[in-house]
Amino acid sequence: MTAIPRRDLLRGAALLGLASPLAACGSGGEPVGSKEAGPQGPVIAWMHHEEANDKYFNAKIAEYQRQFPKVTIKPLYVPIANLDTKLSTAFTTGSPPDLIKVGAWTLAERASKGQVAPLPPAEFGAGSLDELKSRFDTNAFAALTYKDQVYGVPIDFNSVHLWYRRDRFEQAGLDPDKPPATWEEVEELGRKLTTGSQVGLQWQLADNIWAMLNFLPLINGLGGRIVDETSGRGGLNTPEGIQALEYYGRQGNPRLSDPVGAFGLFAKGTSAMLVSGRFTSSLIPALNPKAKLGETFDSAVVPSWAGKEKVASGYSWGWLVAKKAKNPYTAWHFVNWLSSSANVDQQLSATGLVTPTAGWQKLPSARDKASQQLEEQLPYTDFGPVLPQWTETIKALLDALESVIHKQRPAKDAAAAFDAAVARILK
Amino acid sequence: MTRVMTRSMTGSEARAGAGLAAPAIVYFVLFWALPALAALYLSFTSYDLSGTPEWVGLENYRQMWANDEFWASVRVTLLYTVFAVGPTIVIALVVAVPLAKPGRLRAWLRGLVFIPAVMPLVGATVLWQVIYSTGGLADTLAGAHPWLTDSGYAIWALLVMVIWKYVGLYVIIFVAGLQALSANVFEAAAIDGARALRTFFLVTVPLLRRTFTFVIVVAVTGAMQSFVPAYLLTKGGPVNATQVLPLYLYNNAFSYSRFGYASAIAIVLLVALLVFAFTQFKLIRSDEE
Amino acid sequence: MRISRALTTLALIGFVALMLLPLYSMVVLASAPDDSDLSGLRFHGFALFDNIGQIMTDGRFPRYLLNSVLIASAVSVLDVAISAAAGYALARLRFPGRAALLNLVIIALSLTPAVVMIPVFVALSEIGWLNSYQGLIAPFLASALGVFLVRQFALGIPAQMLHAARVDGAGELRIFFLIAVPLLRPALLTVLLLQFLAQWDNLIWPLIAASEQELWTLPLALSSFEGEHGIVYHLQTAAALLSILPPLALFALLQRYYVSGLTLGGIKR
Numbered sequence: 001m002t003a004i005p006r007r008d009l010l011r012g013a014a015l016l017g018l019a020s021p022l023a024a025c026g027s028g029g030e031p032v033g034s035k036e037a038g039p040q041g042p043v044i045a046w047m048h049h050e051e052a053n054d055k056y057f058n059a060k061i062a063e064y065q066r067q068f069p070k071v072t073i074k075p076l077y078v079p080i081a082n083l084d085t086k087l088s089t090a091f092t093t094g095s096p097p098d099l100i101k102v103g104a105w106t107l108a109e110r111a112s113k114g115q116v117a118p119l120p121p122a123e124f125g126a127g128s129l130d131e132l133k134s135r136f137d138t139n140a141f142a143a144l145t146y147k148d149q150v151y152g153v154p155i156d157f158n159s160v161h162l163w164y165r166r167d168r169f170e171q172a173g174l175d176p177d178k179p180p181a182t183w184e185e186v187e188e189l190g191r192k193l194t195t196g197s198q199v200g201l202q203w204q205l206a207d208n209i210w211a212m213l214n215f216l217p218l219i220n221g222l223g224g225r226i227v228d229e230t231s232g233r234g235g236l237n238t239p240e241g242i243q244a245l246e247y248y249g250r251q252g253n254p255r256l257s258d259p260v261g262a263f264g265l266f267a268k269g270t271s272a273m274l275v276s277g278r279f280t281s282s283l284i285p286a287l288n289p290k291a292k293l294g295e296t297f298d299s300a301v302v303p304s305w306a307g308k309e310k311v312a313s314g315y316s317w318g319w320l321v322a323k324k325a326k327n328p329y330t331a332w333h334f335v336n337w338l339s340s341s342a343n344v345d346q347q348l349s350a351t352g353l354v355t356p357t358a359g360w361q362k363l364p365s366a367r368d369k370a371s372q373q374l375e376e377q378l379p380y381t382d383f384g385p386v387l388p389q390w391t392e393t394i395k396a397l398l399d400a401l402e403s404v405i406h407k408q409r410p411a412k413d414a415a416a417a418f419d420a421a422v423a424r425i426l427k
Numbered sequence: 428m429t430r431v432m433t434r435s436m437t438g439s440e441a442r443a444g445a446g447l448a449a450p451a452i453v454y455f456v457l458f459w460a461l462p463a464l465a466a467l468y469l470s471f472t473s474y475d476l477s478g479t480p481e482w483v484g485l486e487n488y489r490q491m492w493a494n495d496e497f498w499a500s501v502r503v504t505l506l507y508t509v510f511a512v513g514p515t516i517v518i519a520l521v522v523a524v525p526l527a528k529p530g531r532l533r534a535w536l537r538g539l540v541f542i543p544a545v546m547p548l549v550g551a552t553v554l555w556q557v558i559y560s561t562g563g564l565a566d567t568l569a570g571a572h573p574w575l576t577d578s579g580y581a582i583w584a585l586l587v588m589v590i591w592k593y594v595g596l597y598v599i600i601f602v603a604g605l606q607a608l609s610a611n612v613f614e615a616a617a618i619d620g621a622r623a624l625r626t627f628f629l630v631t632v633p634l635l636r637r638t639f640t641f642v643i644v645v646a647v648t649g650a651m652q653s654f655v656p657a658y659l660l661t662k663g664g665p666v667n668a669t670q671v672l673p674l675y676l677y678n679n680a681f682s683y684s685r686f687g688y689a690s691a692i693a694i695v696l697l698v699a700l701l702v703f704a705f706t707q708f709k710l711i712r713s714d715e716e
Numbered sequence: 717m718r719i720s721r722a723l724t725t726l727a728l729i730g731f732v733a734l735m736l737l738p739l740y741s742m743v744v745l746a747s748a749p750d751d752s753d754l755s756g757l758r759f760h761g762f763a764l765f766d767n768i769g770q771i772m773t774d775g776r777f778p779r780y781l782l783n784s785v786l787i788a789s790a791v792s793v794l795d796v797a798i799s800a801a802a803g804y805a806l807a808r809l810r811f812p813g814r815a816a817l818l819n820l821v822i823i824a825l826s827l828t829p830a831v832v833m834i835p836v837f838v839a840l841s842e843i844g845w846l847n848s849y850q851g852l853i854a855p856f857l858a859s860a861l862g863v864f865l866v867r868q869f870a871l872g873i874p875a876q877m878l879h880a881a882r883v884d885g886a887g888e889l890r891i892f893f894l895i896a897v898p899l900l901r902p903a904l905l906t907v908l909l910l911q912f913l914a915q916w917d918n919l920i921w922p923l924i925a926a927s928e929q930e931l932w933t934l935p936l937a938l939s940s941f942e943g944e945h946g947i948v949y950h951l952q953t954a955a956a957l958l959s960i961l962p963p964l965a966l967f968a969l970l971q972r973y974y975v976s977g978l979t980l981g982g983i984k985r
Contacts (some may be wrong), residue, residue, distance in 0.1 A: 076929055081939070085681055086927040091925075093846045109684070113477040203485050206576070206664050254665070255573035257561050259751070259947050392683040399496070402666040406578050417495065424490060443888030444811025451802030452813060454858040455820045458836060459827070465835035476838070492937055522731055525724045532725065538971065539732050542739065545967040548915040549935040550956040554742045557949045560754055565743050567755040591735065644826070652828035673830040681924055686834055686934055693831045703826050 006071035033071070033330030040070035042332050046087065046365040047101035049077035056350040064337055071330055086389075091115045091322070098325035101155060104143035104316040104383065105209060105390050111146040112388040116320045117367040119150045123332040132162075135339075137356040137375075143316040143383035152318030153335050158277035159314035159374050160213050161299045161380040162186070163284075168193055179300035183218065183247065186273065186297070186303055190251060193272040202252035202271035203405070204262040208394045209315060211401050214275045214385050216313035218244035220382055221305045226397060227385040227422055234422030236400060236415035245411035260287060267291055275302065275316075278370040279352045299370045301377055314381035389425050396421035463697065464538055469690035476686055487691035497692070499667050500675040506582065508650040511589045516642060519594050523601035524627065537602060544595035552659040555588045559660070578668035581661050585669050589656055593649070597642050604638030605631070648703050651696070672696055746954035754949060767954035776929060777955065780937040785962070787849070787933060788915040791856045795911045796904050798858040803866025803903070804896050808878060809888065818867075824860035829921070837924060846925050852933075856915060862907040869903035870896065905973040913963050934959045 033039040047053070054077050061073045076097070078086055084106055089098045096115065110116045119129070126132035129150060133141055136154065144152040166176035172192050180186045190200025204210035212226070219226060227233070232401030235241050252271065260266030266274040267287035274280065281299065284291045291297055304310040319335045321328050337343070341363065344355045349365035354374065359374040360366055387393055400418040403409045409417070470487055472480035491497045520542070526533055543551065558564040559574040565584070566572070574584040608631070632639075654673040657663055663670035663678070670678075672692060680689035741756030747764035771777050806818055812864065837846075845851035849887055873896060881891045897904070919935035926932060937958060941952035 078929070079941075082923065085924065088476075088681070088684065089841075089846060089924060089927040091842065093841050095847070113475070136912070144710075152694050206662070215436075255577045257573055257576040259949065389683070392685075395682075399667060401580075402664070406666055408578065408666060421496075424494070437857075439888055441811045442808050443806040443892070444809030445813065446889075447801035447805040447809070447892065448811065448813070448817055450798045451821075451858050451863055452817050454798065455817065455824060455860075458855050458857075459824045459860075460820060462832035462835035462839070463827075465838075466831060469834060476841075518737060522728065525728055533728070536728055536732050540735055541967075541971075542964065545913065545963060546739075546960045547913065547935070547963055549917055549919050549938050550960040553938050553941075553952055553956040554738060554745075554948075557745055557754055557756065557953055558738060558741065560949070562754045564738070564754075564756045567757060591738065595735065648826040648828075652830065654828075654830065655917075658919070667924055675826060676830050677920065680834055686838075690834055693834065697827060697831045700826050700828065700831070701823065 005051060013238055030326070031070070032327040033333060035329065038070070039068045039333040041327050041330060042072045042074055042100055043327050043334060044074045044076070044097040045099040045101070045331070045334075046076045046078055046083070046090075046097045048080040048083045050080070052351045053077075053353065055108050056347060060338065060343065060347075064334060065384045067337075068333075071334070073334060094324065096322040096324055098322060099331040100320050100322065102320060103209065103318055104152070104154070105394075107151055107318065107320070108386050108390060109356075109388045110320070111149070111151055115323060116151050117323045117325065117328060119144075119152060120328075120332065124336050133187050135358055137358055137360060137378060139378050139381060140316075140356040143314070143386075144318045144380075146386055152320040153339060153355075154316045154318055155338075156317035156353040157314070157374075158279070158316070158354065159312045160217070160275050160376045161280070161370060161373050161377075162300055162302055163266065163274040163276055163280050163297060163299050165266070165269055165272045168198070168269055172272075174205060176298070179298070180273075181300075181303055182306045183221070183303050184306050187247070187250065190273070197256070197270065199252050199256070201273035201275070202256065202262045202265050202273075203248065203254075203401075204276070205254055205402065206398070207261070207407070207409050208391065208398055209416050210262075211314060211398045212394050213277075213313045215244065215248055215397065216382060216384055217275075217302050217304075217311050218247055219270040220311040220313075221308055222337050223308070225385075227387065227393060227426075228298055229385055229387060232422070232426040234396075234398075234419030237412070237419040238415075241415050242411045245400065248401055249407070249411060252405075254405045257412070263287060266297070267416060269296075273353045278354065278374050281368060281370050282352050294369075299373060301373050310377075310380050312381045314377075314379040316383065316385050317341050387426070392425050393422060396425065465688045466693045466697070469687055470694045472687045472690075474686040474690075475684040476591050477684075480687065483687065485686045490688065491691055491695070496667060496670075497675065499669050503582065503668065503670055504651065504672045507586065507653065508647060510586050510648040511593075511650040511653070512643065514586075515590045515594050515597060515646060516639075519642075520595035520601055522594075523598045523605060524631070526598060527602045527605035537599065540598050541595045543592050544599070546592070548592065548655050549659065551592055552588070552656050556660055559584055575661050576665060578664075578666045581665060581668045585656055585660055586659070589650075589653070593646070597646070600642055601635070601638060604635050608634050644703055648700060650702075651700060659673070663681075672689075742953060742957055745950055746957040748950040750951045763950075764954065767951055768958060771955050771958065773953060776932070777937060780932050781958075783931060784916055784934040784959075787852050788912045790849075790853050791815065791915045792908045792911040794853070794857050794906050795859050795862050799862030799866050800897060800900060800904055800905050801892070802858070802863045804870045804892055806863065806895070807867045807870035808873065821860045821863045821867075823909060825864055828967065829855075833920070833924075840925065842907065847928050847931060849931065851925050852922060855921065856911070856918075859907070859911060859914075861910060865907055866903045867908075869900055873899050877901050878901050902973040909966060909970055909973075912966060916959075916963050 006063055014264050031037070031041040033041055045410065047057070050138055057075060061075060083102065087096070087100060087102065091110070091113070107116070119132070121127065121129045121132040124132050124137070133150075140154050140157065141150050144150055144154060162179060164179050169176040174189060174192065180189050187199055193200040203214045216226065219235070222240035222244055224238055224244065225235040228235055236245060256265055256270060258268070258270075260267070262271065262274055263276070263280070263283055264287055265271045267284045285293065285299060302310070302312045321331045325331055338347070339355055339357055341357060341359070344357050344360055345363040345365050347353055347355060348360075348363065354360065354371070359369055366372075385393065396418050399421075400414040404411050404414045469480060471482060471484060473483045473486070474480035526540070526584055561571070565574050573580055575581050652673060653671060654677065657669045657671050657674050658677070661669040663674050673696070676689050676692040677694065679685045679692065742762075744756045744759055745754070746767060747759060747762050749766070750759040751762050751765040802817065802928050806814060806821075817902070840846050840854070845854065857876055877895060878891055883930050886894070917935060918933070919939060922931070922936050938952070938955055941947055941955065
């Protein structure tokens with residue numbers, strides 16, 4: 001294997017005469033924070049755009065800047081569909097933002113490329129990583145760890161729950177206070193809840209992360225795994241994988257459509273069950289003001305297979321700092337400040353985002369049922385495969401799930417195709 | 428036809444010609460020729476943009492050959508090209524024949540039919556997203572169907588939009604071609620129904636040969652380059668049913684950071700497009716004979 | 717015969733109406749106060765101006781609009797200049813490299829930018845041009861279609877006109893600027909329009925090459941109305957409506973030139 005220096009070849013090839021004085025522009029000269037000088041200078045922070053979040057963070061930034069007048073936080077709210085591509089571009093060009101809020105599933109790719117900095121306990125005033133970890137809840141850093149190295153601080157921490165429509169249960173003669181506890185019951189109730197265009201459980205389709213979050217409790221609950229990270233093998237073409245795929249393919253109707261996908265179908269009552277996170281409690285009334293938590297719909301812990309151990313799937317977002325950040329001290333300082341319990345409480349009530357600091361579930365805004373269920377599920381929550389090739393791997397999973405639910409291939413073929421794809425991707 | 432060519436090249440002419448063409452030469456070398464060569468090189472490497480390209484020989488092509496998703500994408504691209512070009516041209520011709528006749532009303536109609544063709548594609552696709560949504564125009568007119576969520580429907584839904592978008596362009600080109608034909612053809616075609624059809628196939632169509640070739644080349648290369656409709660309307664789904672090659676290339680490069688593999692797809696696309704470039708080349712060069 | 721002609725006219729009107737139906741529905745949707753009726757057939761309330769007001773004041777839409785105007789204008793003007801010079805030279809002057817350039821143009825005419833996108837992306841990232849106006853403009857400075865259309869048009873300039881000027885002792889550059897450019901006007905306006913529309917519509921390049929929102933253009937903004945959990949259709953459609961107006965206005969204004977310029981390749985014999 002020879003490596004031809006890319007710089008010479010491509011630069012020489014495509015850039016004769018294109019160099020520009022503008023290219024050399026640097027920012028330079030701005031003060032940056034340090035332990036001695038304290039937080040100061042500009043911090044460029046990127047996160048995805050979401051109205052409630054934007055509003056909350058803008059307010060918090062103003063508040064932080066009042067407390068630390070030498071700091072300017074410059075937020076950029078990127079539409080979620082473009083966030084990862086934009087970040088990749090920014091990292092490639094060598095001018096990434098200081099602070100980013102990203103899905104933890106993208107961490108492995110960024111960490112394997114050396115784009116993000118390890119979490120420095122000292123900047124949080126902690127003597128060791130363990131001390132810093134002890135300020136957070138069980139499992140809080142699981143999704144933000146790659147090859148035994150912790151990289152970020154969790155925010156928007158979620159596990160999936162079973163959401164169900166009380167009204168649809170009542171109409172079908174079912175007890176709305178007895179949501180199904182096993183996947184077998186989900187299917188049985190699903191049959192009773194299916195009438196005309198209405199269905200029982202509707203998966204969240206056509207979306208990488210949600211497809212994984214919906215499928216993981218099925219396969220892991222049977223004792224299987226989507227991918228074994230150490231051997232690099234796909235785990236769908238196994239008895240557990242195929243059983244999970246077949247089950248997946250039997251629920252709901254993939255041809256139902258809604259601008260907001262499964263969330264919208266659940267909000268309208270077209271589907272009676274939905275596997276989703278804590279934020280669903282505020283999302284559903286936002287989509288349909290007639291739907292009321294506790295009256296029209298409710299949440300339960302994620303089901304398990306009869307006689308098997310409980311497995312929930314979860315996801316986290318994280319605050320990460322770029323390795324090439326110009327102002328890392330101040331960036332971490334701001335993150336630490338955001339994680340104070342007063343802010344964690346305000347954030348939860350304003351945006352529904354959980355920062356899982358130790359004892360968060362006792363905060364005033366965490367009294368709701370879903371928060372308590374999230375806390376209950378934490379010890380058995382799995383965050384899915386940690387792989388630098390996550391996006392491509394999960395796209396292959398999505399292909400397998402969709403081809404089964406759209407009845408294009410039997411589960412066995414889809415499983416074999418997925419495992420072959422994983423072998424190719426992780427080679 | 429070009430008398431200029433019979434004179435001998437003079438020094439001042441060569442200087443002026445080279446000077447006028449220089450910016451374009453620099454541009455095409457920098458932004459087309461060298462990048463195409465670089466893509467060829469990258470297609471033999473494994474490259475994720477963060478390190479240096481690592482030479483892997485034909486590995487990317489071997490992977491492509493063995494990858495079902497690639498072949499599925501080729502099939503989608505062929506289907507898309509055939510059905511984006513064929514029906515569009517037939518509809519355009521059928522409409523163009525009566526529309527080419529003189530008259531104020533027809534001139535107005537020609538202007539109106541052209542509007543979708545000059546709409547920005549991104550804006551148009553955004554509109555069709557709503558048209559195909561549940562309770563949208565498509566549901567209202569044709570009954571509720573899973574337009575974009577069923578792998579059987581999605582590609583056709585996409586094609587209907589593309590045909591709508593481009594048919595006006597070809598109508599205008601055919602109209603111009605027809606109007607350039609001698610008026611007698613039209614007079615003859617207007618006499619009676621049966622004769623009109625005969626005239627159309629035996630006289631008009633052969634006379635329009637050049638226009639046909641032009642339209643087909645433009646339409647085929649356009650369809651094979653198409654990225655925006657599939658990207659915005661269906662993201663290539665469901666189950667990759669609308670993942671055309673340019674989208675497959677984009678996903679591999681910019682979602683999975685497989686720049687080497689994506690470059691290999693680019694080279695395959697390039698070879699396919701060169702076949703059409705060759706057709707076009709002969710067509711254009713024939714001007715000079 | 718008169719009846720059949722009337723029927724044909726009626727059928728034509730029907731076809732055109734069908735073609736315009738989506739546009740009508742676009743106006744209806746863009747005027748809706750909410751997303752409760754997506755059929756786009758009936759107006760229910762008229763909130764078009766409220767929607768536009770909301771788009772123009774909420775967020776950076778005006779900035780995107782400005783960027784689109786800037787980039788599309790810069791690219792189309794530069795492309796016209798480069799294409800005019802090269803197209804004329806290819807048609808009417810002999811110079812070293814002429815055949816090579818013509819071949820290059822003809823090949824580039826049918827290649828998709830996707831083919832060269834990756835190396836151009838890598839190269840621009842190497843010189844730090846990603847995230848800059850020049851990085852959004854440079855890859856589109858000229859176009860094969862532009863050069864080609866001007867060449868086709870220039871082939872039609874009567875040789876006598878050029879010859880007469882030469883006899884009068886005019887230099888080649890003088891002939892180009894004073895005689896050829898005015899004659900090439902329809903072709904140049906066509907190139908201007910085509911490139912303006914192409915850049916106005918350019919989604920993929922800004923998507924990968926501009927990570928800073930300050931540099932975003934309309935197509936990016938339109939494709940990003942999607943929030944984390946869905947889309948607000950009436951606002952997105954109103955924004956789409958806004959985005960199609962400038963090109964439509966330009967085309968309406970210059971349609972005559974455009975049609976004659978574009979059809980050249982198809983009917984010239």
